Amino acid sequence: xxxxxxxxxxxxxxxxxxxxxxxxxxxxxxxxxxxxxxxxxxxxxxxxxxxxxxxxxxxxxxxxxxxxxxxxxxxxxxxxxxxxxxxxxxxxxxxxxxxxxxxxxxxxxxxxxxxxxxxxxxxxxxxxxxxxxxxxxxxxxxxxxxxxxxxxxxxxxxxxxxxxxxxxxxxxxxxxxxxxxxxxxxxxxxxxxxxx
Amino acid sequence: xxxxxxxxxxxxxxxxxxxxxxxxxxxxxxxxxxxxxxxxxxxxxxxxxxxxxxxxxxxxxxxxxxxxxxxxxxxxxxxxxxxxxxxxxxxxxxxxxxxxxxxxxxxxxxxxxxxxxxxxxxxxxxxxxxxxxxxxxxxxxxxxxxxxxxxxxxxxxxxxxxxxxxxxxxxxxxxxxxxxxxxxxxxxxxxxxxxxxxxxxxxxxxxxxxxxxxxxxxxxxxxxxxxxxxxxxxxxxxxxxxxxxxxxxxxxxxxxxxxxxxxxxxxxxxxxxxxxxxxxxxxxxxxxxxxxxxxxxxxxxxxxxxxxxxxxxxxxxxxxxxxxxxxxxxxxxxxxxxxxxxxxxxxxxxxxxxxxxxxxxxxxxxxxxxxxxxxxxxxxxxxxxxxxxxxxxxxxxxxxxxxxxxxxxxxxxxxxxxxxxxxxxxxxxxxxxxxxxxxxxxxxxxxxxxxxxxxxxxxxxxxxxxxxxxxxxxxxxxxxxxxxxxxxxxxxxxxxxxxxxxxxxxxxxxxxxxxxxxxxxxxxxxxxxxxxxxxxxxxxxxxxxxxxxxxxxxxxxxxxxxxxxxxxxxxxxxx
Numbered sequence: 001x002x003x004x005x006x007x008x009x010x011x012x013x014x015x016x017x018x019x020x021x022x023x024x025x026x027x028x029x030x031x032x033x034x035x036x037x038x039x040x041x042x043x044x045x046x047x048x049x050x051x052x053x054x055x056x057x058x059x060x061x062x063x064x065x066x067x068x069x070x071x072x073x074x075x076x077x078x079x080x081x082x083x084x085x086x087x088x089x090x091x092x093x094x095x096x097x098x099x100x101x102x103x104x105x106x107x108x109x110x111x112x113x114x115x116x117x118x119x120x121x122x123x124x125x126x127x128x129x130x131x132x133x134x135x136x137x138x139x140x141x142x143x144x145x146x147x148x149x150x151x152x153x154x155x156x157x158x159x160x161x162x163x164x165x166x167x168x169x170x171x172x173x174x175x176x177x178x179x180x181x182x183x184x185x186x187x188x189x190x191x192x193x194x195x196x
Numbered sequence: 197x198x199x200x201x202x203x204x205x206x207x208x209x210x211x212x213x214x215x216x217x218x219x220x221x222x223x224x225x226x227x228x229x230x231x232x233x234x235x236x237x238x239x240x241x242x243x244x245x246x247x248x249x250x251x252x253x254x255x256x257x258x259x260x261x262x263x264x265x266x267x268x269x270x271x272x273x274x275x276x277x278x279x280x281x282x283x284x285x286x287x288x289x290x291x292x293x294x295x296x297x298x299x300x301x302x303x304x305x306x307x308x309x310x311x312x313x314x315x316x317x318x319x320x321x322x323x324x325x326x327x328x329x330x331x332x333x334x335x336x337x338x339x340x341x342x343x344x345x346x347x348x349x350x351x352x353x354x355x356x357x358x359x360x361x362x363x364x365x366x367x368x369x370x371x372x373x374x375x376x377x378x379x380x381x382x383x384x385x386x387x388x389x390x391x392x393x394x395x396x397x398x399x400x401x402x403x404x405x406x407x408x409x410x411x412x413x414x415x416x417x418x419x420x421x422x423x424x425x426x427x428x429x430x431x432x433x434x435x436x437x438x439x440x441x442x443x444x445x446x447x448x449x450x451x452x453x454x455x456x457x458x459x460x461x462x463x464x465x466x467x468x469x470x471x472x473x474x475x476x477x478x479x480x481x482x483x484x485x486x487x488x489x490x491x492x493x494x495x496x497x498x499x500x501x502x503x504x505x506x507x508x509x510x511x512x513x514x515x516x517x518x519x520x521x522x523x524x525x526x527x528x529x530x531x532x533x534x535x536x537x538x539x540x541x542x543x544x545x546x547x548x549x550x551x552x553x554x555x556x557x558x559x560x561x562x563x564x565x566x567x568x569x570x571x572x573x574x575x576x577x578x579x580x581x582x583x584x585x586x587x588x589x590x591x592x593x594x595x596x597x598x599x600x601x602x603x604x605x606x607x608x609x610x611x612x613x614x615x616x617x618x619x620x621x622x623x624x625x626x627x628x629x630x631x632x633x634x635x636x637x638x639x640x641x642x643x644x645x646x647x648x649x650x651x652x653x654x655x656x657x658x659x660x661x662x663x664x665x666x667x668x669x670x671x672x673x674x675x676x677x678x679x680x681x682x683x684x685x686x687x688x689x690x691x692x693x694x695x696x697x698x699x700x701x702x703x704x705x706x707x708x709x710x711x712x713x714x715x716x717x718x719x720x721x722x723x724x725x726x727x728x729x730x731x732x733x734x735x736x737x738x739x740x741x742x743x744x745x746x747x748x749x750x751x752x753x754x755x756x757x758x759x760x761x762x763x764x765x766x767x768x769x770x771x
Contacts, residue, residue, distance in 0.1 A: 028278070035274035051258055057478060064273065065451060071277045140257050159255045164221055175221070179212035186250030187211065187243070 034071045037083050038063075045087060048160055052095055052153070062098065066091045088160060089170055139192055151185040154178050209233060214243055272346055275339055276454070333422040333433045336449060337414075340407035343454040344373060345542035347478070354455065357474040358405050362390065363467040368474065371403050393469065396441055397461045404471045405456040410447040430457055440464065510544040510570055513650075518570040519546045520656055523637070525564035526550075527660055531557060532633045533626070533667075539640075546571045598743050599729035602686050616678075617730055623675040624723040630668045631716035637661055638709030661708050668715070669761050676754065679726065683750060686729075692747050711760040718757040725750040 042063060049059035066087050073080065080086045144152065150171075157167045164182065168175045209217070209230050216222045217230040234240045347354055354373040359366060367386070386394075386401065398413035400406060410433075414420060417437040425432050434446040441463055448458035457473040522539060526532040535557060537550040548565065552558035565571050603613035641649075641657050649657070687693070706714075725746050 031274045031277040034277055038273050047258065057476070060453070061451065064276070064453065067273060068277065068451075137257065137260060140253050144254065144257060155251075155254050156258070158251065159258045164216065164219055175216070176212060179215050179221075180210075183211040183215040183247060186215065186247045186254070188250065189253045190246035190248070190250035192253065 030071065030074055034067055034074070037070070037087075038067050041084055041087065044160070045091060048088070048156060049091060049095060051156055052092075054095060054098070058098065062091055062094050065094060084160075085162060085166060088157065088162065092157075092170060140189065143189055143192055147185050147188070148181075151181050154182050155185055158182060208237065208240055211243060211247070214240060215247055218244055218247060272339075272343055272453075275342065332424050333414075333435070336424065336431060336433055336454070337407055337411045337447075340449055340454040340456060341411075344407070346540075347373065348542060353479050354476065355479060356405065356455075356476045359472055359474050360401070360404055361470045361472075365390075367401070369401065369404065371405070373403075390469075393441065393461070393463060393466075396439075397445060397469070399459070399461070399469070399471070405459055405473060407447060407449070407454075407456045410445065410456070410459060413445060432458075515541055515544070515546060515570055516649075516653060518568055520653060520660075521568045522546055522548060522565065522571050523660060524656070525568065526561070527663065529557065529560050529564070531561055532664070533629045535561065536629065536632070537561075544570065548573060597730050598686050598747075599682065599726065602682050602689075603730075606682060606685070617726075620675070620678060620726065621723075623671070623678065624719065624726070627668065627671045627675050628716065628719045628723065630664065630671060631712065631719050634661065634664045634668055634708075634712040635716040637664065638712040641709070643707050643709055661712075665708055665712070665764070668712075672715075672719070672757070672761055676758070679722070680754070683747070683754075687747050687751060690744055690747060692744055692751065705763045706760070708764045711764050715757060715760045718753050718760065721753045722750055722757065725753070 045063050045066070046056070046059050049062055050056060054062060069090055070080065070083060070087060073086075147155070154167055154171075157170070158164065162170075164178045165175050168178045171178070213222070213230055214234070217234065222230060234244060344354075356371045356373070357368065358371060359368050394401065398409040398416070400409060403409070414422075414435050417435070417439065420435045420437045423434045423436075425434065430448045430450045432446055432448040434444060436444050442461055443464050444460075444462035446458075446460050447456055449455065450457045455473075455476070459471045461469040463469070519539060519541060523532065526535070526537050531537060531550060531552070535550040535552050537548050539546065539548045541547065546568075548571065550561055552561055562573070565573055599617075600610075600613055603616055604610055607613050607616060637657075637660065641661075646654055646657065728746050729743065729750075
């Protein structure tokens with residue numbers, strides 16, 4: 001976890017000092033802090049955006065933009081309790097803007113996405129285990145492909161560690177809506193083993 | 197969330213309430229009511245299990261997606277953030293004026309008396325603004341160069357399709373930064389007149405969006421004024437000059453990665469030349485060693501850029517030796533493990549960034565780096581940064597946890613159990629750092645690339661790896677010796693046995709690079725398992741594993757780890 005500079009963002013005096021003579025030092029600290037967050041969260045945010053339908057270069061652009069916004073947000077003296085949730089919210093909005101701009105819709109079965117989905121992790125080069133894992137992964141992916149786009153987005157954010165309440169706020173719906181939608185999807189995925 | 201009367205309607209809570217119950221997000225009296233019902237209802241328990249399986253499958257699916265390596269690292273981002281701050285931060289004079297306008301009681305007088313001087317201050321801002329923009333433009337061009345170098349250092353190739361437009365003339369070209377662009381057919385539509393103008397503007401048709409060419413043109417114009425504007429596309433540097441033919445030139449860099457995406461040249465009395473990126477992608481290239489010699493197809497600018505000019509005569513082999521010197525220097529002071537250095541190369545410099553443990557180590561690293569030619573510390577100054585491999589602050593174990601319980605019985609007190617777990621965490625962090633350092637070395641010098649090295653360099657890499665591997669073997673053995681007795685005891689109580697069948701399927705041996713790549717995540721897995729076994733119960737969380745599953749995983753991972761630490765092929769002979 002990237003550690004914020006001592007007292008950073010909790011003390012109004014720190015914010016005020018941004019406009020004073022200490023500015024270069026504070027900028028440097030804030031940039032170091034945000035860069036630390038980037039190192040920590042880059043991989044998972046990139047994966048989240050790719051799973052949300054962005055291409056890798058698009059996702060890189062969005063992540064850079066997201067961190068730049070975080071930097072400006074913190075630099076203007078505003079508080080962020082949970083940078084990761086904050087970034088996920090901002091990236092979610094940026095991604096929607098991007099999709100609207102290009103009039104594009106997310107599809108799980110697009111070829112480049114298929115290429116990015118690696119084989120299910122297995123411990124040891126056991127060929128049989130890998131085949132079983134691949135089959136299981138194919139089943140799971142097929143079932144995920146059948147989910148409604150909203151359901152899929154809810155689950156993605158849930159898998160990123162967001163609470164159902166936070167997801168509901170992000171999509172401006174009730175917690176019950178998110179909970180019902182997620183529960184149905186989870187039951188579908190949970191049943192997969194029973195059918196085989 | 198509190199849905200009343202669900203019992204009256206259906207007898208079971210609806211599935212969304214079960215999910216909220218599992219997530220711990222029920223409020224009001226619902227948690228008790230749903231919890232009591234679930235504990236007594238086999239049907240609802242089965243539904244909860246199904247929900248947990250569903251989310252763990254989805255999470256596993258997400259985890260299976262391998263993401264590409266970052267195009268530009270945290271350092272590049274940091275430079276970009278600072279550059280953005282330089283641009284967006286108000287000038288101190290403007291900040292002072294803003295303060296005056298706040299009308300705080302003590303400042304009213306200052307505001308009233310300062311009105312007269314505002315005009316003067318505004319004039320100063322205008323007067324000082326121009327050089328500031330110029331500095332910022334230079335900084336942006338330097339960033340573009342650094343971003344390009346960063347890609348090269350990661351053995352990436354930036355493939356761009358660019359379009360040049362001048363009146364009705366349109367030319368399209370494919371450019372590959374980081375790989376020699378194949379010679380493209382001479383375009384017959386480029387007449388001598390246009391070619392002269394392109395030459396004047398330092399535009400190479402084989403790479404018309406090269407930031408270095410723009411920098412060279414800008415530096416060649418004695419009298420120029422810069423303006424930097426942020427647009428939806430990116431950041432545009434516009435340079436006005438007082439030349440006879442060219443009146444203005446501009447370069448647009450993308451908002452991320454500082455990639456040049458557009459360039460234009462305004463000509464006196466003629467249609468402008470406009471160049472824009474049509475599409476781009478980034479692909480992996482051949483190994484770094486072979487790329488550096490053919491990295492750029494156009495000459496580097498000699499001014500305005502942060503690093504010395506290319507073609508200064510630093511050969512790949514010199515850089516290779518410098519990098520190895522640096523790695524050996526880090527190793528000799530133990531900093532390759534404790535300071536988690538990151539080392540990468542541009543065309544003519546070996547860069548590094550480290551997380552020194554203390555000022556003494558920081559100075560030792562600086563001294564060592566200063567003694568090696570072509571080595572440069574990335575960033576403007578050393579500062580204390582959190583080491584990514586440092587252990588997290590210690591926490592008390594949970595007495596109800598399997599490991600905490602066993603340790604308390606074995607050691608006699610909760611304090612002794614806490615002390616033991618602290619020592620285990622420290623050992624674990626150290627061996628993970630060792631494995632990470634070895635893994636990093638293995639990734640930098642993979643088996644195939646090693647074959648292309650001269651024998652003396654191969655021997656040096658092998659010696660370095662051998663030393664690191666020996667330390668890892670020794671320290672891991674100590675760590676496992678401390679952990680294993682208590683782990684085995686709990687496993688015995690729960691009748692879980694370590695299976696040797698898994699490792700039976702492994703080949704006879706693996707290269708040290710492969711073993712290092714597998715040992716590091718295995719050590720992290722074991723540390724995570726220990727943390728789960730000594731922490732509070734995870735029951736109720738969808739992704740929670742049972743104690744038996746965690747134990748079985750630990751024992752299995754331990755078997756693999758022991759195998760990888762003792763089964764290295766052709767131990768450190770020249771590849």
